[in-house]
Amino acid sequence: MHIHPLITDTQALAELCARLATSEFVCVDTEFMRENTYWPELCLVQIADEKEAAAIDPLAPGLDLAPLLELLVKNEDVLKVFHAGGQDVEIVYNLTQDTPHPIFDTQVAMMAISQSEQIGYANLVESWLGITVDKGARFTDWSRRPLTERQIEYAIGDVTHLAKIFPRILRKLVKTGRGAWLDAEMEKLADPANYANDAGEAWKRIRATGRNPAVLGRLKALAAWRESEAQHKNIPRGRIMRDETLADLASHPPKSQGDLAKVRGLSTAWRDNDIGKRLMKVLEKAEPLPKEELPERAAPGAPLGKEGALVADLLKLLLKIRAREIDVAARLLTRSDEMEALAAGTRDLPVLKGWRYEVFGRDALELVEGRLGFTVRNGRLTMTRVEQVAEAQAEAAE
Numbered sequence: 001m002h003i004h005p006l007i008t009d010t011q012a013l014a015e016l017c018a019r020l021a022t023s024e025f026v027c028v029d030t031e032f033m034r035e036n037t038y039w040p041e042l043c044l045v046q047i048a049d050e051k052e053a054a055a056i057d058p059l060a061p062g063l064d065l066a067p068l069l070e071l072l073v074k075n076e077d078v079l080k081v082f083h084a085g086g087q088d089v090e091i092v093y094n095l096t097q098d099t100p101h102p103i104f105d106t107q108v109a110m111m112a113i114s115q116s117e118q119i120g121y122a123n124l125v126e127s128w129l130g131i132t133v134d135k136g137a138r139f140t141d142w143s144r145r146p147l148t149e150r151q152i153e154y155a156i157g158d159v160t161h162l163a164k165i166f167p168r169i170l171r172k173l174v175k176t177g178r179g180a181w182l183d184a185e186m187e188k189l190a191d192p193a194n195y196a197n198d199a200g201e202a203w204k205r206i207r208a209t210g211r212n213p214a215v216l217g218r219l220k221a222l223a224a225w226r227e228s229e230a231q232h233k234n235i236p237r238g239r240i241m242r243d244e245t246l247a248d249l250a251s252h253p254p255k256s257q258g259d260l261a262k263v264r265g266l267s268t269a270w271r272d273n274d275i276g277k278r279l280m281k282v283l284e285k286a287e288p289l290p291k292e293e294l295p296e297r298a299a300p301g302a303p304l305g306k307e308g309a310l311v312a313d314l315l316k317l318l319l320k321i322r323a324r325e326i327d328v329a330a331r332l333l334t335r336s337d338e339m340e341a342l343a344a345g346t347r348d349l350p351v352l353k354g355w356r357y358e359v360f361g362r363d364a365l366e367l368v369e370g371r372l373g374f375t376v377r378n379g380r381l382t383m384t385r386v387e388q389v390a391e392a393q394a395e396a397a398e
Contacts, residue, residue, distance in 0.1 A: 001048070001050070001051060001052060001053055001160055001163070002051065002052040002053070003052070003053050003054070003156060003160070004016065004052065004053070004054035004055075006054075006055050006056075006057055006147065006152055007054050007055065007056045007057065007060075007063075008057045008060035008063060009060070009062070009063060010062070010063055010064040010066075010067070013056060013063065013064075013065070013067050013068060014067040016047075016052075016054055016056075016067075017067040017068055017070070017071045018067075019052070020047065020049055020052075020071060020078070021071055021075055021077075021078060023049035023050070023051075023078055024049075024078070024079060025049065025078060025079040025080070025081050025104070025166065026047055026048065026049050026071070026078055026079075026080060026081065027047065027048045027049070027081045027082075027159040027160075027162040027163045027166060028045070028046070028047050028072065028080055028081065028082055028085070028088060028100070028159065029045075029046045029047075029082070029083070029088060029155070029158040029159050029162070030042060030043075030044065030045050030046070030087075030088045030091055031043050031044040031045075031046075031140075031142040031155055032044075032087070032091060032142065033141065033142055033143050034236070035236070036235065036236070037234050037235065037236070038230045038231050038233070038234045038235055038236060038237065039094060039231075039234060040087070040090070040091055040094070041143060042058045042091050042095070043058065043059060043142035043143050044056070044057060044058070044142055044147070044155055045058060045065075045068065046155050046156050046158055046159045047068070047159060048156070048159035048160050048162070048163045049163060050163055050167075053156050053159055053160045053163070054156070055152050055155050055156050056068060057147075059143070059145065065095070069092070069095060069096050072092055072100040073092065073096050073098045073099070073100060073101070076101065076102065079102050079103070079104055080100040080101070080102065080103050080104070081103075081104045081105075081106065081162060081163075081166045082100075082103065082104070082105050082106070083105065083106045083107050083121050083124060083158075083162055084105065084107040084118070084120075084121070085103070085105050085107075085189065086189070089103070089189065089190070089195065090195045093192060093195035093196075094195075097192070098192060099190050099191070099192050099195065100190065101190045102186070102190070103186055103189055103190040104166070104186060105185075105186065105189055106124065106162065106165065106166060106169055107119060107124075108182060108185050108186065108189070109169050109173065109182060110124065110169070110329070111328065111329035111331060111332040112173065112176075112178040112179075112181050112182055112328060112329075112332060113169070113172050113173060113176060113178065113327070113328070114327060114328070114329065115323055115324065115327060115328065115329055115330070116329060117329045117330070117331045121133065121158065122135065124165065125161045125165070128164075128165045128168060128169075129161060129164060129165065131161065133157065133161075134154055134157075140154075178328075180355065181332070181355055185332075197227070199223070199224040199227035199228060200220070200224055202223040202224055202226070202227045203216070203219045203220040203222075203223035203224070204295075205223075205243075206219060206223060206243045206246060206247055207243065207247070208247050208250070208251075211294050211295060213288035213289045213290075213291070213294065214288045214289075215250050215251050216250070216288075216289040216293075216294065216295075217286050217287050217288040217289040218249070218250040218253060218283060218286040219246070219247065219250035220286075220289060220293075221282050221283070221285070221286035221287075222246050222249060222250055222279070222282060222283070222286075223246060225278070225279065225282045226240050226241055226246060229275065229278075240275075241265065241266070242265050244265065245263065245264065245265030245266060248263065248264070248265070249263065249279075249283070253283050254280075254283075256280075257270075257271055257272065257276050257277060257280045258271045258272075259271075260276050260279070260280075308343050308344055309343075311343040311367075311368060312336075312339055312340045312342075312343040314367060315339040315342060315343060315364055315367060315368070316336065316339060318360075318363060318364060318367055318372075319333060319334060319339065319360065319364075322359070322360050322363070326359065328359075333351065333356060333359065333360045334350070334351040334356065334360065334361075334364075338350065338351055339351075339364070342364060342365070342368060343368060349361075351364060352364075352365060366385070371385060372384070372385055373385075
């Protein structure tokens with residue numbers, strides 16, 4: 001594979017992207033910094049197909065990323081391959097208000113052909129290529145220039161290895177017939193709605209107890225205000241105020257700005273500074289959360305009862321057995337809250353639809369409805385249909 005020198009000018013980037021546009025796939029990775037900013041600062045982009053690879057310097061003076069973004073977002077003929085690519089896709093979305101498409105994530109794909117739930121990149125390379133990845137540059141400050149040859153070599157390795165691994169993963173998916181299992185997962189990763197930064201939705205990321213409309217209305221208003229402040233200053237939202245402090249203010253709003261000095265997590269300066277004034281105005285104007293926006297009541301845990309909880313535990317045991325039998329990550333099949341809902345009587349669930357129903361859902365439903373049970377054969381826990389056990393017992397009795 002040909003490795004290009006660091007690309008720092010638009011002409012070289014355009015020529016590279018023109019060649020890559022004829023490939024069936026490109027592997028993509030990014031290096032960025034976000035510790036001190038609200039928006040992640042893109043510092044390096046690595047890209048490769050099976051023939052060539054390059055690192056692109058977005059911080060190079062005068063470099064226009066348009067040819068790269070055109071390839072990633074507009075070219076539907078080239079598959080974009082990432083590993084655990086959520087943050088990489090977010091960066092592309094921030095630059096274009098759109099996402100790479102079509103997309104393939106090797107971390108997600110590994111869930112369909114192994115029991116690995118979130119395999120790291122180093123382990124992926126070790127398992128497929130037998131290569132130990134140099135982790136020495138992982139904590140590099142990628143915004144500092146100049147980059148060393150070792151840093152660039154480390155960064156490009158992320159896509160050159162992936163370009164060798166991806167075709168092998170694809171072949172295994174085809175061989176096992178599990179490629180279709182991943183279609184919805186990949187489309188979900190490419191859905192721009194996952195990356196849109198809607199300040200009005202920010203409150204949903206904050207852990208809050210109860211469904212009091214007044215408290216949640218203040219929480220929503222405060223969370224949106226914090227996003228606006230952080231974006232304006234381009235600093236992490238936690239630098240404005242921690243989640244715990246924000247939730248406390250929503251639950252116990254101060255009567256005056258002077259009372260902000262008594263709030264744990266805020267400095268005494270808030271009692272008379274401008275940001276404190278803005279916060280108090282937000283609290284004053286906050287409206288109770290409309291009924292239709294109230295979060296759904298939590299799935300009843302206690303009402304499940306001891307029997308229901310036991311059924312949920314049996315479903316989790318069945319999941320563990322099935323995942324082991326077919327060598328698939330349990331998380332790809334279903335999740336704990338879904339199994340608890342199934343045990344509680346809910347039937348409109350993803351696990352009871354499509355390929356998940358065929359692979360796991362049918363047996364899970366039969367277990368809940370008493371048609372499937374556990375047996376031990378030769379020291380190994382297996383599943384047996386109840387009628388088969390009854391027939392065997394009848395034959396033995398005869």
